[in-house]
Amino acid sequence: MANFQRIIASGDNVGIFIVNPLTLREMERSQPSSHFMLPVLGEVWPQDHPIIITPKQNYSAYNIKEFYESLNFSKGFEMYMSVSKFLKGLPAPRVPTYCYYGSGINTPAQFYYSGNSYPNHVDKILYEDGDYTVTSRNLVACKQWKDKQSEYFYSQEMPKVGHRAFVSNIKVIQAVQKIVLSEFPPKMA
Numbered sequence: 001m002a003n004f005q006r007i008i009a010s011g012d013n014v015g016i017f018i019v020n021p022l023t024l025r026e027m028e029r030s031q032p033s034s035h036f037m038l039p040v041l042g043e044v045w046p047q048d049h050p051i052i053i054t055p056k057q058n059y060s061a062y063n064i065k066e067f068y069e070s071l072n073f074s075k076g077f078e079m080y081m082s083v084s085k086f087l088k089g090l091p092a093p094r095v096p097t098y099c100y101y102g103s104g105i106n107t108p109a110q111f112y113y114s115g116n117s118y119p120n121h122v123d124k125i126l127y128e129d130g131d132y133t134v135t136s137r138n139l140v141a142c143k144q145w146k147d148k149q150s151e152y153f154y155s156q157e158m159p160k161v162g163h164r165a166f167v168s169n170i171k172v173i174q175a176v177q178k179i180v181l182s183e184f185p186p187k188m189a
Contacts, residue, residue, distance in 0.1 A: 102131030
């Protein structure tokens with residue numbers, strides 16, 4: 001997911017505006033989950049869609065190794081390789097699956113760095129539809145599982161529900177309650 005490529009490059013202050021993102025960058029880079037969230041080669045992001053755009057080179061899901069090399073962070077590429085194998089081909093979970101996802105919120109998708117600002121400072125951000133953390137192109141990827149598994153599959157878009165608000169949104173809570181209180185696993189239609 002695009003936002004995590006920016007976090008690894010430039011850090012993120014997690015919404016605490018008095019904190020310089022560079023202060024947290026090393027810690028964020030050390031977390032395997034940050035690398036798990038990067039785009040997986042060819043699964044969702046097209047080859048001609050750069051995520052990080054700099055005067056010298058653009059970075060996408062197709063040149064992740066070069067991205068890490070540009071940061072002098074080979075350990076990061078090792079972490080990416082160790083976790084990305086779990087997403088290769090976006091395998092279906094093969095259990096009854098409910099996929100709820102947010103939409104309708106501007107979500108960072110491309111990051112422009114000018115002059116010598118890379119990797120420390122993003123100069124411009126372009127947005128796409130999503131849940132503010134994850135773009136719709138990633139969020140709807142679960143839909144392909146419907147044809148990849150025989151187990152029950154259901155997906156539902158939750159308009160205007162943000163990523164961080166998902167666990168406290170009343171519509172989401174009601175949907176989960178309905179699942180938990182219903183017959184499980186559901187009968188195949």
